[in-house]
Amino acid sequence: MSPRLHVDTEELHRPAGHHRPVAAEASTVPARFPEAVDPQSLSARSRLIGRSTARSAPGHQAWRGPDGLRLSPRASAAVEAFSALTAAGEPTLTAAVREVARAGSAELTGLAHRLKDGESIRRKLATQQANTGRALPALLHRTEDAVRYTMVLADESYAAGVARVTALFEQRGYHRLSLNDTWRSQRYRGINTTWADPATGIAFEVQFHTPATWRVTRDTHPLYEEFRRIGTPAQRRAELSRRIGAAYRAVPMPAGVDPVGVDSVETAPVPGDGRAAGRHSRLA
Secondary structure, eight states: OOOOOSOOHHHHHTTOOOOOOOOOOTTSOOOOOOSSOOHHHHHHHHHHHHHHHSSOOTTOOOEEOGGGOEEOHHHHHHHHHHHHHHHHHHHHHHHHHHHHHHHTTOEEEOGGGOBOOHHHHHHHHHHHHHHHOOOHHHHHHTOOOSEEEEEEOOGGGHHHHHHHHHHHHHHTTOEEEEEEEOTTOSSOOSEEEEEEOTTTOOEEEEEEEOHHHHHHHHHTHHHHHHHHOTTSOHHHHHHHHHHHHHHHHTSOOOTTOOSOOOSOEEEOOOTTSOOOSEEEOOOO
8 A cells, every 4th residue: 555645734743833824815825714613514513423423332342553542442433433434425525626626727636545544543533532631522523634635736826726726615615624824834835724514524634735845745755654653752753853844945935925924723613622713723
């Protein structure tokens, strides 16, 4: 099996500090999304999580991962159900994303890695549960990259292209959960958005790259895989972060990216998560 090339930027950039995304001007990417939560998307998402966690776990064993990570039998069964429900809705979603990419003059690439496998979700949730102590339903609500897509746009039309594609998603009724712009990040360059399908409750991620940042993403993937392992020593992680960041910072800034922008975006509250809607930066 070929390696997963879609970067889990939450893992890569969690320890980092301040960032300066692009400005939300007429020709650039809108930096904030509507503050009102879409009730239909939230309801569908809640139903999806409810169906995933409602099943009992007869015959299921606790999941044990590297470095002492663990999920209970019921939690492991819930991830299995969540993955199956997501996979069932993926073909229809991917067909829509293909149409959006075509209409938005974006190259849709990396489709072989569009579905995050259950083992990766288990590892991510077990890590988050160990770090935060949050309940599984809240963590599943925050799993917004079980389906993920990469779009590549030409440098000269990058910012306008991202704005065009996001508008096309909104026109189709998808609810934007977040827009994270890290062109001023020290370790990752690009724009990541997450969306919710109001019909199915499936959340999905769309990463926007230029040809250069997509090349760097592929070239630094072995370093990223080592970085994300829990057992990688802190000193080695710092070195890997430096090398990955240097590669991204060497790429040219695309047209329309403004040096002044917001540092984070509004996100919808997650039921059971114990936090209100507010400023949130998943990246960098």
